[in-house]
Amino acid sequence: MKRTLFLALVGSLVLASCNRAKVPDVTGTAVTKPFASQLEAAAGYPDDAGKAVYVDLTGGDRATTLTATGLKPNTAYISHYHSRGTGAAVTATTPDCASSGSVVGGLIGGAAVTTDGTGALTIKGLQPISALSGAAYINIHEALAPGVIPLCADI
Template structure:
């Protein structure tokens, strides 16, 4: 009986140590930029707003958190870092190429049109990033929010 109790205690401690969360170390400070509306004349997106916050970790990854509101309710969205394009001197209107895929995975806004996207990407692969945009997953040309970096 004592042996079984000791084994249960050891097993519990072993499992607890496996679930231990190590906080990643950062190599810089959090940076935060405000999204600007890209479709102010659109009846649905005229109140869209949000913030992009990112920090580079010692693991050589960038942790990015995007929060947005005023989006279409229950709609799937994607976000990307982009390089500066040539279509404009305004980074958000420059049509630059995507850098290193999506930030996290597609996420669906809630019933109020609020959304949080989180992702980790290799910091070196984001060299030259000029802006972050959020767009509808089903219609990539619909870009309600952009944050120049």
């Protein structure tokens, strides 16, 4: 009986230790960049704001957390890292957010995120650092209308 109880206790401890999430090691300091509003109040974004926070982890991933307020309530949004655009209209003084660069690294968080009833959202994601080579800015845009970009942050 004692042996059975002992084995049950050891088995429980082993299973519990398997479920512990390992906290990733950070290789650098977290970087925080404020989002700049890209649209006028007439477009439905009178007071949008937020920030992007990212940090590189030892496993080769970048952890990104985006927070935003003042977006349209109950609306789906997606976010990407982008490279700096190189079109004819882009000059040395063009802000990265205005350069219309290509997406790098895919969707942050892997899927659309819907704002709450007040227009706030948080997007979190892990992406391989190697896939983000050349990233110059992060934007948040409406999932169903990708041309509607309320927030952007040069990084």
